[in-house]
Amino acid sequence: MKGSQVSIQNVHKQFGDFVALDNIDFTIKQGEFFTLLGPSGCGKTTLLRILAGFEFPDDGAVLFDDVDVTGLPPNKRHSNTVFQNYALFPHLSVYENVAFPLRLKKLPKNEIDEKVRQYVHLVELDEHIFKKPNQLSGGQRQRVAIARALINEPKVLLLDEPLSALDAKLRSNLLVELDHLHDKIGITFIFVTHDQSEALAVSDRIAVMNHGHVLQVGSPFEIYESPATQFVAQFIGETNLFEAKVVKCESYKVEGKADIEHMVTLNVPALGMQAQLTGDTQATKEEDKNILVTDYEHTDEGQQVAFTVRPEKIRITLEEPNVNGRKDINVFKGIVEEPVYTGFQSKFYVKLEKTGTIVKVFKQHQNYLDEGPEIQWKDTVYISWSAEDGYIVEDIEK
Structure with missing residues (x-):
């Protein structure tokens, strides 16, 4: 499984008079763990929804591996999204939640079984495979959501503040697991967060956003040690x-x-x-x-x-x-x-x-x-x- 390069070309989005994204332009490399970082209302989730196909830009384009996907719906893109509220079916077991995308494709039963067990093992939930979501911890439920997103073998995994509903210790542990998972499968991860420590810990590169603008794109070291603006200097750590x-x-x-x-x-x-x-x-x-x-x-x-x-x-x-x-x-x-x-x-x-x-x-x-x-x-x-x-x-x- 390999990731896609994602190019965001002069993307502009308004909701009425409110400018959510003001001509955003940068490229995410193939297989990169890339983070969109900024405070609430900065435009990062709007940008992620445009990448996923849940929203469409007023101007600009989104390209996956040089293919324009700007007007395509979510199911026509090589991407899947993990939401902060898990979005699991409460009446289905872990097995059935993970199997759901494959059942929609009407794959053979033995192929579904093999792939479900493969991805449940990937997120280390083998012993919980037949439990319902209400029998799992928050971190375990989020891992089920990740397995379900990965089973379609997307080239891009979009993560919309997936750890925000967890307590601090669990969030820290799952962050490490997420980083290891990225290393294992090698696809492009695009991670949205407002937490600077999360972004610095796992990202290959970070885009710092505020008021619909991208203020700086760089490695965690570059962002922290060489901030481009006053906002970046103050938002990343203490200074x-x-x-x-x-x-x-x-x-x-x-x-x-x-x-x-x-x-x-x-x-x-x-x-x-x-x-x-x-x-x-x-x-x-x-x-x-x-x-x-x-x-x-x-x-x-x-x-x-x-x-x-x-x-x-x-x-x-x-x-x-x-x-x-x-x-x-x-x-x-x-x-x-x-x-x-x-x-x-x-x-x-x-x-x-x-x-x-x-x-x-x-x-x-x-x-x-x-x-x-x-x-x-x-x-x-x-x-x-x-x-x-x-x-x-x-x-x-x-």
């Missing part, structure tokens, strides 16, 4: 985000590295004056009022941008860090306003000394009491991060 202005662009040699870095100096009003990097925290030189960030996009001087740095990229210490004169390390002093212990990590909300801005810092717990003194509420601390760990984004939605 610190500030308005900034580019005041200088230059090439810069980082000690210990062979390559020349393209560096940008930013004026970030919310962060105010930076401590002098030689150790004199009372410095007031003009160049120390800015921060440095590695320039991946080659921005221009005078450009208004947004600057983001993830909380886990920031180091927090009770002692001022010794940066050995390195200009690519940004250092600020502040007070711990709120420490939050979450088991595997602690979250610190640090109020900066100069501006009062709150910066989020996450500290992973790797070794028990092996990382120096414990940081507590109202402690004076220093936060620091490398220029490589900040990122410049432009908000294209403005």
